[in-house]
Amino acid sequence: MATGQILLSQKNCAKVLVAILCSLVPLYTFFIVGGAADERAVKPLSMEGSKSGDRRPANTYSTSQEQHFPTDQEVRKNGDKASVASTQDSPDKTLSKKTRSKDRKHKKSKSKQAKNKSIRAKKKQGADWDLREAIVIEAYELAIQSEDPVRSLISVALLQKRYGLTVDAMVTLDEASSRAQDYRESQIRSELKHAVVKGLLQIDQEQEALYLAHAIADKTYSSQAMGDVALSLARSGDSQRARAIIRAMNDHAVQEESLVRLVQLEAENTRFIEIESTLALIENPIEKAKALKKGVRTLAKRGHFDNAMRLIDRIVDMRDRDLALSDLAQAKVKRG
Secondary structure, eight states: OHHHHHHHHHHHHHHHHHHHHHHHHHHHIIIIISSOOOHHHHSOTTTTTTTTTOOSOOOOOOTTSOOOOOOHHHHHHHHHHHHHHHHHHOHHHHHHHHHHHHHHHHHHHHHHHHHHHHHHHHHHHHHHHHHHHHHHHHHHHHHHHSSSHHHHHHHHHHHHHHTTOHHHHHHHHHHHHHHHTTOSSHHHHHHHHHHHHHHHHHTTOHHHHHHHHHHOSSHHHHHHHHHHHHHHHHHTTOHHHHHHHHHTOSOHHHHHHHHHHHHHHHHHTTOHHHHHHHHTTOOOHHHHHHHHHHHHHHHHHTTOHHHHHHHHTTOOSHHHHHHHHHHHHHHHHHHO
16 A cells, blocks of 8 residues: 555656646747847846946837848848838939939030030131231242232231231331342332331331431431321320421421321321411411311210311411311311
């Protein structure tokens, strides 16, 4: 009887032991085999961060799901989906990108067109310049070989001035002056140098023209050349210097004639005070009357009737006075 009880108790103990072992197997599988032995997962929420002092809210991980790390393919796929979603969510951004792309393309195209246009312009300018240079060189060679090289060189200088070659034009005119000096007859030399003076004035070189005018041997041609320089200066507004040059002339007849021309030029520019100063320098009554009549006619054409009448009052000869009044009346009729 005692033996049976002992065996029964042993059997009961074995059953209890088996039951305990069976209950321990799932726990072993969970902690060791299942890979879910995350201390943060099994700790109470109030315990997380208690040791480190971190007061941020604890992360909650499910103990029933395994932790998953995405593969590269999934990352790319998710990235493509995110970009599509962002495109669908923000159509304005997509539109702005397209607009910026079109603007960049338009700017590049416009810049390229401007560059090509500049290149074509430079090529055309280069071609035109080569043609002009060839024309000038050919004209210069023909001028030297011509029967009248001085006047031909003056024409070449004016061509160079037209092409913007002012320095070359001055060199050409200097060559023309040197060739004029080669002639034996003094009158021909003076006449040709006077022509060179006119050429210098046409390329706006008044000072060089004045030097050459003083160097002309014949006093008549020299005075005429100085008169041309004086009128050129008067056209630029320097009447005072023009009168000084005229007064320095050696030929009195040319001097009077130059003063008459100066009066007419000043009347064209409506500088009445300058007219009075120039008239005071004219000594010959005939030349002064001529200057007054030309001044009246010019002022009347421009509608300055009062100033024209003031000049008429200074005319002594009655016949010249009547002619001047007639010119004034015709100008008033034309003006209405």
